Each structure stands twice: as C-alpha cells, then as structure tokens.
Amino acid sequence: MNNNLKHYDIIIAGSGFSGTITALALHNSGFNICIVEKGKHPRFAIGESSTPIADMILRSLSQKYNLPWLSDFSRYGSWQQSHPEVVCGIKRGFSYFKHHPEKEFSTNANHDNELLVAASVNDTMSDTNWLRSDVDSFLVNKVKEYDIDYFDCTEITGAIRENKKWFFDIQREENAMCISGNFFIDATGSGKLVDKLFSVQSVTAGFLTNSFAVFSHVEDLPRWTDILHSKNIPTEEYPYDPDNSALHHVLDEGWIWVLRFNNNRTSWGFTLNGDNSTLYKMSASDIWNVMKNKYPDIKDLLNKVSISSQPGTIVHTGRLQRKLGKCFGDGWIAMPHTFGFVDPLFSSGIAWSLAGIERILEIVCNNRSFDAPLYEQLKDYEQMIFSEIGLIDMLIAGCYQSMRHFPLFNAWSMLYFTFTIMYEQRRLKNLPVKCFLEADKAEVQNMIQTTYKEILNLTTQKTISKQDIKVFTDKIRDRIQPYNIAGLLQPSSKNMYHHTVAML
Numbered sequence: 433m434n435n436n437l438k439h440y441d442i443i444i445a446g447s448g449f450s451g452t453i454t455a456l457a458l459h460n461s462g463f464n465i466c467i468v469e470k471g472k473h474p475r476f477a478i479g480e481s482s483t484p485i486a487d488m489i490l491r492s493l494s495q496k497y498n499l500p501w502l503s504d505f506s507r508y509g510s511w512q513q514s515h516p517e518v519v520c521g522i523k524r525g526f527s528y529f530k531h532h533p534e535k536e537f538s539t540n541a542n543h544d545n546e547l548l549v550a551a552s553v554n555d556t557m558s559d560t561n562w563l564r565s566d567v568d569s570f571l572v573n574k575v576k577e578y579d580i581d582y583f584d585c586t587e588i589t590g591a592i593r594e595n596k597k598w599f600f601d602i603q604r605e606e607n608a609m610c611i612s613g614n615f616f617i618d619a620t621g622s623g624k625l626v627d628k629l630f631s632v633q634s635v636t637a638g639f640l641t642n643s644f645a646v647f648s649h650v651e652d653l654p655r656w657t658d659i660l661h662s663k664n665i666p667t668e669e670y671p672y673d674p675d676n677s678a679l680h681h682v683l684d685e686g687w688i689w690v691l692r693f694n695n696n697r698t699s700w701g702f703t704l705n706g707d708n709s710t711l712y713k714m715s716a717s718d719i720w721n722v723m724k725n726k727y728p729d730i731k732d733l734l735n736k737v738s739i740s741s742q743p744g745t746i747v748h749t750g751r752l753q754r755k756l757g758k759c760f761g762d763g764w765i766a767m768p769h770t771f772g773f774v775d776p777l778f779s780s781g782i783a784w785s786l787a788g789i790e791r792i793l794e795i796v797c798n799n800r801s802f803d804a805p806l807y808e809q810l811k812d813y814e815q816m817i818f819s820e821i822g823l824i825d826m827l828i829a830g831c832y833q834s835m836r837h838f839p840l841f842n843a844w845s846m847l848y849f850t851f852t853i854m855y856e857q858r859r860l861k862n863l864p865v866k867c868f869l870e871a872d873k874a875e876v877q878n879m880i881q882t883t884y885k886e887i888l889n890l891t892t893q894k895t896i897s898k899q900d901i902k903v904f905t906d907k908i909r910d911r912i913q914p915y916n917i918a919g920l921l922q923p924s925s926k927n928m929y930h931h932t933v934a935m936l
C-alpha cells in the first residue's frame with residue numbers, strides 16, 4: 433500500500449451546491465472530508481429557480497451546522513445585503529400564461545389564461561433564482577476557506593473496497609494519485625459515476641413523464657409585463673410583477689421557463705413533450721426557431737435577445753427522466769440529483785436536493801462508525817426517495833396531460849401547491865418531517881392517484897366540456913379543502929393568489 437496515501441472519513445464527488453454544502457456541514461461536524469470535482473469553477477450549470485422550501489432548509493442547515501453566512505442566501509434582501517456580487521434574481525412566486533399556436537396572448541377579467549401564485553410577501557423576503565455559476569463557485573471558495581481538501585479537474589478512475597475502506601484512483605491531468613476514505617457520497621448530478629464504479633444503472637423506464645429541454649441564457653430579454661401593457665392587458669390585480677418570478681409560458685407542446693437575474697441575463701428553456709418525436713429529432717436551434725415562430729408573443733420576446741457568453745450556445749437535452757436502481761450500497765450513497773430527476777416544472781430540484789442533504793447529514797452524523805445501523809437508516813431513506821420521485825413524476829405528468837386545457841392544468845397544479853403547503857406547515861410548526869412534499873402520507877398518495885386517473889380519462893376524451901372542467905375542478909377543491917389555507921381554487925381569487933405561505 434502507498435504510504436503517502438491520504439485518508440479521509442468521507443470522499444465526495446461533485447462540487448455543485450449539493451457536494452459543497454454537504455462537505456461544509458460534515459466538516460463542521462468533525463469529519464475529515466475531501467471533494468473530487470471533474471470540472472473547474474466558475475462553470476455553467478442549469479437548475480436555478482429556488483422555492484420557499486429550499487429557503488427554509490438553507491436556514492435550518494445554516495443554524496444546525498454553524499454556517500451562519502448560508503442563511504443570507506435564503507432571502508433576496510439578505511442576499512443583496514451580504515453578497516451582491518453573487519448574481520441572483522427575485523422570485524416572488526410561480527406565474528403561468530397560456531399561449532395558443534399562431535395567436536397573440538389574450539385573457540379576460542377572470543384571468544382565465546393566467547395563474548399567479550405568490551410565494552413571498554415582498555422583494556426583501558423574496559425567494560430567488562440562483563445564477564448557478566456564481567453560487568456554486570462561491571460555495572467552492574467557502575470549501576477552500578474551511579481548509580477542506582478540494583481536487584478540481586480530477587476524475588475518479590477506479591475504486592476498490594477493502595476492509596470497510598475505499599481506495600480511489602484519481603487522475604488530475606497527467607498526475608495519477610490514490611486516496612482512501614471510509615465512506616463515499618456521489619454528488620455528481622448524474623448516474624454515470626455510480627454506473628462506472630458500482631454498476632448501478634440509471635433508467636428511464638417506469639416514468640409517466642416524458643420530456644426534454646432546449647435551453648440557454650439570453651441577454652436583453654424584453655419584460656413580459658411591457659408586452660402585456662402594450663396589449664392593454666391590465667396587471668393591477670397581479671400579486672407581484674411576474675417578470676420577478678419563475679415565469680412559465682404554457683404551450684400546447686410543453687412549456688417555457690423564464691428566470692430573470694438582476695444582471696440583464698435570463699435563463700430561458702423550452703421543456704417539451706418527448707412524445708413529439710418530430711420536434712425531439714430536430715437540432716436545438718431549429719426547435720428554438722420553430723417554437724418561436726409558432727407563438728407570436730414568444731417571437732416578440734426572443735427576437736430581441738442574444739445568447740449569453742455562458743453557455744454560449746443552445747443546449748438540447750435527451751429525455752430528462754432518469755433514476756438509479758438504488759441510491760446506496762456498501763460504503764456509498766447518492767445525493768438526490770445523482771439518484772434521479774423528472775423535469776424542472778415546479779422547480780423541485782434545488783429543494784429536493786437540499787432535503788436530501790438534510791437527511792443524509794443526519795444519518796451520517798448519527799452513524800459515525802459507518803456500521804450496520806447506518807444501512808438500516810439508508811434503507812428508509814431509499815424508500816422515501818423512491819416515493820418522492822414517484823410523486824414528483826405524477827404531479828408533472830398530470831401537467832403535461834393538461835397543457836392544452838389551461839383550466840385543467842390550473843386545477844391540477846393546485847395539488848402541487850397543496851402538498852407544498854402541507855410540507856411547509858409541518859416545518860413551520862417544527863413537526864418532524866420525513867418525506868419531501870409529504871410523499872409518504874396516505875392522504876397525499878390517495879389524492880394524487882385518484883385525481884391522476886381522472887385527468888387521464890378526461891384528457892383522452894374526444895371533447896372536454898365546460899361542465900367536465902367544472903366537475904374536475906370542484907373535486908380537487910373538495911379534496912384539498914382540509915389543507916387549503918391559501919384559498920386555492922376559490923372563484924373569487926380569479927387565479928391570483930396573494931398569500932400561499934406564512935411569513936417565512
């Protein structure tokens with residue numbers, strides 16, 4: 433054995449926010465940590481729209497693991513005060529606008545083609561869109577500041593497990609090294625390394641959602657509210673300025689995310705139904721242009737933009753849905769985004785990752801010798817994470833089913849907001865939290881399974897009448913009623929929700 437071999441309690445692969453926050457918290461809990469990162473910061477990363485749940489978890493991690501600066505990133509106001517150099521955007525809530533092919537956007541006094549759900553009460557308290565290249569490199573600098581060993585431009589080329597220890601061969605440019613560790617955390621954000629090292633494959637089978645994305649960052653995007661005003665569409669009843677939110681344009685083929693940062697840059701992405709194989713097979717720029725030309729207001733928005741220097745191109749993903757066959761093994765565990773992903777709708781990725789970090793930290797800190805009880809707890813964790821990805825998948829699949837029929841989309845989406853409220857309320861009351869979005873609760877599972885069957889039946893009908901929509905909406909209103917502290921689906925709200933969360 434190599435005498436110069438450096439040994440760690442835990443080796444983490446990947447230095448996105450999952451890897452770095454986990455490393456920092458474990459370091460402060462007394463573990464000797466190292467991070468191995470294949471790339472180099474600052475680097476482009478997608479996954480930018482946070483949520484109030486993510487903010488709550490950031491504050492909790494900040495307190496529990498003595499990372500006081502971390503909670504500054506949980507609100508727009510404190511972020512701007514403490515780190516204005518780390519770029520982000522204001523995200524006051526979730527906004528949706530339904531567009532029809534070849535037609536200009538229009539709506540009515542009841543806001544039938546709009547849905548705005550506030551997530552925060554004002555800009556200072558607001559949730560945020562993270563410019564990931566800035567956020568992630570800030571966190572990597574913190575890792576270095578805390579004297580955590582950090583190897584960038586480094587790949588793990590081989591792994592051997594002997595006597596409850598890992599021996600990793602790592603390669604940094606021309607230099608080959610070996611490091612050892614008691615435990616390994618995969619935070620690489622894809623299943624590839626787990627497949628390479630442990631032969632656990634990532635699969636797409638079994639998902640209800642089938643989607644792909646075409647995205648980039650753009651400069652000088654006109655404000656959507658300016659376009660609305662130019663059409664004399666009133667915005668006085670909006671709970672916030674939708675340009676300062678996670679803005680969604682809902683199309684027939686899928687949807688668009690528009691996430692503005694406060695430096696003139698905007699994240700723009702088409703997320704499209706993968707069943708549309710004609711679109712899927714086109715190049716990224718062809719899809720961009722086809723979609724732009726089909727929807728007049730999208731054309732107005734995109735005609736004026738230029739592609740940002742990072743990523744400097746339009747990215748075309750493969751099918752987004754993936755999950756590993758298991759999320760842990762002997763001496764290793766996968767973080768949520770390594771384990772799997774569904775689709776960016778509802779921005780669940782950051783919050784789900786942070787919820788995973790919170791649970792993994794708890795499990796590891798309670799099992800410092802990495803013995804049998806650790807694996808008992810990891811089994812529970814695995815069960816939870818499979819339930820959670822199943823719930824997220826069904827929530828999103830129901831949206832794709834209903835994108836052509838906005839009132840159905842609107843009603844169905846209220847299940848997501850209800851589960852969010854349930855989870856947030858549990859955290860606010862300091863009740864023990866188990867599963868993200870309460871995925872382990874029978875009432876949640878019953879509600880979604882029953883309603884999913886109904887939306888499938890409805891959207892496969894030849895025609896959908898106003899009465900069908902009313903019956904469906906009434907059923908959802910009744911089902912969510914015991915948890916509905918935000919007046920969701922109350923006709924008087926006219927799709928404008930001013931308060932969905934308590935003052936967070």
Ligand SMILES: Cc1cc2nc3c(=O)[nH]c(=O)nc-3n(C[C@H](O)[C@H](O)[C@H](O)COP(=O)(O)OP(=O)(O)OC[C@H]3O[C@@H](n4cnc5c(N)ncnc54)[C@H](O)[C@@H]3O)c2cc1C
Nearest residue numbers: 446448449450469470479480481620621769776779781782
């Ligand atoms: C198209 C798309 C849009 C999304 N939009 C949203 C959104 O709006 N809101 C939201 O909440 N979530 C979103 N997500 C999800 C979000 O991207 C993830 O939740 C988030 O990036 C997870 O962070 P992470 O640190 O776990 O992984 P990542 O951000 O993927 O970071 C992984 C790191 O590991 C490194 N790495 C990779 N392979 C190796 C290797 N073999 N060895 C060492 N290092 C390696 C990478 O270079 C990278 O630095 C989106 C995802 C996609 C695909």
